[in-house]
Amino acid sequence: MSDLKTTLQAxxxxxxxxxxxxxxxxxxxxxxxxxxxxxxxxxxxVRDPAEMMTHHLLDSLAAIRPxxxxxxxxxxxxxxxxxxxxxxxxxxxxxxxxINVTCVDTVAKKAAFIQQAAATLKLPNxxxxxxxxxxxxxxxxxxxxxVCSRAFASLVDFVHWSHDALNPGGVxxxxxxxxxxDELAALKKDxxxxxxxxxxxxxxxxxxxxxxxxxxxxxxxxxx
Numbered sequence: 536m537s538d539l540k541t542t543l544q545a546x547x548x549x550x551x552x553x554x555x556x557x558x559x560x561x562x563x564x565x566x567x568x569x570x571x572x573x574x575x576x577x578x579x580x581v582r583d584p585a586e587m588m589t590h591h592l593l594d595s596l597a598a599i600r601p602x603x604x605x606x607x608x609x610x611x612x613x614x615x616x617x618x619x620x621x622x623x624x625x626x627x628x629x630x631x632x633x634i635n636v637t638c639v640d641t642v643a644k645k646a647a648f649i650q651q652a653a654a655t656l657k658l659p660n661x662x663x664x665x666x667x668x669x670x671x672x673x674x675x676x677x678x679x680x681x682v683c684s685r686a687f688a689s690l691v692d693f694v695h696w697s698h699d700a701l702n703p704g705g706v707x708x709x710x711x712x713x714x715x716x717d718e719l720a721a722l723k724k725d726x727x728x729x730x731x732x733x734x735x736x737x738x739x740x741x742x743x744x745x746x747x748x749x750x751x752x753x754x755x756x757x758x759x
Contacts, residue, residue: 539563539588546593546740551600554630561629561656562592568652569620576644579620589741595623595685597737598710599630601748602681605706611680614639616668616697617687621649623710624683628653628661637679639664639671671700678702685710690718690749694729698753707751710737714747727756 540563547554554562566587573579581587610633615624618638628636638649638661649663673679682697682705693709701707707729711718714734722729730752737746 539566539584542585542588542741543592546588546596549738549740550593550596552596552630558629561658562626564656565621565625565629565652566592568648568655572648572651573620576648579622589739591620591622592626593741594710594739594746595626596630597739597746598623598683598708598748599627601735601737602627602683602708603631605708605750606681608633610634612677612702613637613681613683614668614671614679614697614700616682616684616693617641618649618663619645621652621663623685625649625652625656625658625661627683628658629656632660635660637662637664639666639668641665641667667696668700669696671697673700673702678705680705681708682706683708683710686712690715690722690751691725694722694725694751698728701753703753705752707749709749709751711747711749713745715749719749722751725756728754730754 581590613634613636615638618624618640621638624636624638627634640646643665646663646665653661679700680702682701684693687693690709733750735748739746
């Protein structure tokens with residue numbers, strides 16, 4: 536665990552994130568929970584703790600500063616779609632206590648894991664929700680200021696399925712690997728409904744792979 540903590544602290548420094556000692560411990564505790572539950576629930580294909588640190592925790596942490604910059608650090612409601620084991624949702628909840636995070640997944644055991652993580656880590660700003668994102672509607676329930684996903688689906692499907700959950704004036708934050716040129720081209724066919732206003736490259740400490748965030752907001756037209 537000391538090696539993992541060293542890797543995490545070095546990664547946080549590289550990312551310019553000044554998390555306190557409690558937040559560092561919470562991230563490590565979350566990693567421990569992920570490992571423990573993964574043996575039974577198959578939350579992630581990555582099994583090695585060191586690989587989990589870079590491919591999951593640091594990968595998710597790389598989105599924190601862009602998220603804070605995009606939202607000016609204000610308190611808000613965030614929905615993590617297809618959250619699985621809580622990536623990046625749980626990491627955001629730990630790093631940003633002012634953000635209320637809902638992790639939605641169609642798999643009941645994954646939503647249950649998020650609920651367990653929220654209770655074990657004592658995170659009042661985190662909850663797991665077992666549902667299809669298409670059923671969430673900002674008009675009939677609490678809408679979300681940011682709807683995010685990480686390696687969840689194509690941009691077209693992500694936007695189409697989650698559109699009704701997004702508050703007016705809200706933004707989509709899609710975490711991707713390589714620059715998704717084909718997906719962006721497909722999205723342009725519906726340019727009236729979706730405005731892609733920024734594709735932001737990310738650097739993940741210890742990970743030699745391309746990463747980016749596609750930032751989008753609703754356009755003036757309806758989603759097809």
